[in-house]
Amino acid sequence: MAHIQYKTFGQLTLSDYEVFSSVPAHPFWSRVEEVVDFSFADQLCAPLYSTKGQRPYAPSLKLKIHFVQRYHNYSDREMEEAILYHLHLKRFLGVPVSFNGFDHSTLGLDRDRMGSDLFDACHHHILSQALAKGLWGKEDDRWLIDSFHTYANIAKVGSYRLIQQGILQIIQHIKRTYSKLYTHLSQGCPLKSFLKRLSDQAPEGDRLVLFSRLAVEGYSLLHWLESERAKPLFWAWENDKQQLRCLELQGILYQILQENTKPVNPYGDGQAQPQYKELPKKEKPTDRIRSAYDPEVRGGHKTKSMTFTGDKIQVLESRQNGLILNTEPIPGNEWDGDRLVPMVEEMVSRYHVLPKQVIGDTAYGTGGNRQKIKEMQILLSAPIQRSTNPTGLLESNWFVYDPSMDEVTCPLGYSTSKKVRNNKNQGYQFKFQGETCQACPLFDQCTTNEKGRTVFISDFYEIMEQGKSYNQTDEGKNALRARYDVERTNHEAANHHGLRKPRTRGRESLRITSKLTAMVINVKIMVKKLAESIQPFYRYKNCENRVKAPVCPN
Template structure:
């Protein structure tokens, strides 16, 4: 299909008249059109279509349909039917009442084009640009960020079904690419075992039988991989995604011992960041955060938080489930800087805060990063009566450290932490520590006290952050961060944020960009209609609690 760009036009007069009669008080779609005008232009998506071919339906309008679809939780069929039959949709899209719309399959094709070009950001940015032009987006104040887990669309399967389905998928891909070659290579038993889905048969109950079945699947997959890599095999087979998935799955689950295929022991398997967990979704990963364990992804939402404007989501970032929050602080800031939406103060959870990001946020982006800084962990801090790193005096110019026992050391060695960040290793002499009268409060080591310091700027930034977070002023300012939890709740309840509709990181990321755009339109409409923001819910029993009684003091 090709695209023939057309400039956004005014809403037809007949559509305006019928819409006003049908919606005398307006509707969300009508108010958004009246306030923001056409949100998207066809030219914004011109690179997604070839120059020749059958003319495509307006991509600018399709982008708005996707946002309205996510805002109301519609299926593709329901969204296409709404374009044909609903007056408020026709009004928002600027269509004639007689416009027949499009077939529902057009939406999935357009999403594929958006996903392949990573163009979901354009949809979210289109809403934000329109809101900025109308004075509804204020980014010069504060913003807040938090993340939540996202479940993969692929169902959870046991180990036997995982390897069996991976092998079946690879066989189907090879059969499509080189059917004649596979007929010569495949064993007769393969057609009996892998012609149908594993869920259509029953696995044995006994442990020994299940182990033997797993080894048989492992041997069959190994034979197929050897055949694909042979000189007689068509070279195109090595480039198939399903064959590469099979290779990775087999490397992670099987190995050969004296020429025999064996299952890897648990300690011999890859870490969670690399471990494949599904035969249907290659990019989903297992992760655990406190009491929550899931297979899938993680999404990070950043929003404005000013009292006199709607709280709009300014950035959405999706990663696999194993990426820690601290790794996303810099990418979030970089994205906000690229789009001109950097806040003055960024309120984040403890997972986003570390010494180097505190310094980098201030130095590179001019941002005050506000979040709980982790306290130093050591036997001295655990006891509560020992000397912590803050009790030592550091002479940065002369590269010396003095301890509470009036001893000074110059054993100052630049190094790197296991994570690769620069640190400084400081060590006191054994001869100084052993006779020290306060040794029991300092160290139990027989070789002397050791300290690990950050570079000076990071050390001082972290020390200042720990001191600030104990003040009432900081705690009062930080209360605003909790509001991002309601954004996650709204995304979950309205748009199904915590469960991916699609398989793969690319399409899941597109889903989250559209979710962010949908929530923004809903919040803009709430602002236009003066809908008050919901207050924190309080149970009936909690509301009866006496003012002088706190939960912390209840017995």
């Protein structure tokens, strides 16, 4: 690969040194260079640039700018202003006092060019430097895992507005990128109702008519784009990227229509056009699109009563010094425990470091996770999820399972070895005889099934029992108390660095933001542990010179 020559500022002038030397040392930015070397980005990002043409700014410089932006939770425009006027940031970036080369669009384009995978690589480069300095990776280290929710940068809308968003996206995209197709669309597929607002005060009959017309126009637009008249023009689109984007927007609109509308008379029944009505909330899929502008966003539950619309961010942390080892955004409706094993496996395979223990909450303590983590020679510590009987009758823990005999015994001593495989829940359903259960004095308290009580026994019964016994020991109780340490990191990332309400849209952009946040938190820890302390700047060094406020007489 050819060597890339980046744009340099040369040696700073005497006036630059005079200005920077007059600025007091910053407690953070003046110490970062002592513990972190950002030069790895120049080689890492070299394939993104050409050896011809104008020399680009060094990726290490731009990585520092992204780093500063995430530290302060600046927007792109705020970061542009900070580079212009903040002297301590100019000194940290190594640019002259007169430097004004970056604007807000440059920052956004650079993030898009790098992508989340390169930012993930930058995160691991910094983490490797922390490992080389002994800040994590010891044999007795414990890894903590948890997630926190985010609120998506979207407006919550109903089905009517959601369909409008899908139609508008397609029309605006075609109008902006392919004027010839837009002209034919305006003539061949006139849309009249998709811009009309649906007032809450409108009569119910008018609301139903407007909704039906909007759904019909949505399907009509999709049908016209697939018609014989539009196909030759559509597939003659010269810009393949914009053509693919149009196909994606059509898929989004079609999914929105399928998830929110229901045909009343799909074939017209002698009328001029078919009619549609909105699906009841209970009939809509839980995994439905919530915004046409950010179709990856899903609704989730933080607790049984608290819901949110957005993503969740998984955080894997080393308890040794609180460094973030791995972080990944996931859909808001995804089960937290599904990402435990992939995140741990990635860290073990990348660094060949095995922790003593992985600690998480109840969502991570499933039998499958315990088995896979045990195969990696790591102990998984997590609370056991308490099983409940939805009927309110006797719960399964009243029954005793004997693995050696492979049979289940009820509270009154009746046993059964008759079982049926339950592939969905990964276990067996043990069945008691109906005659035995009906003759039992606890029948009314045990089951309402005349054919007899059934008890589910998981394939991971033994490893779950081992986990339950370990949690009752002093060591297990201490481990479960240690898992709360990760909450401080979650609070810092969510509230101090803007991940609770991110400005971005799309999971790819959120992944970039989460990787940069992990870098910021890790560097803050490295500075605290490794860099030399700096005396804070006081306006008056001697207490005698300070102006004291007057005291009111009694």
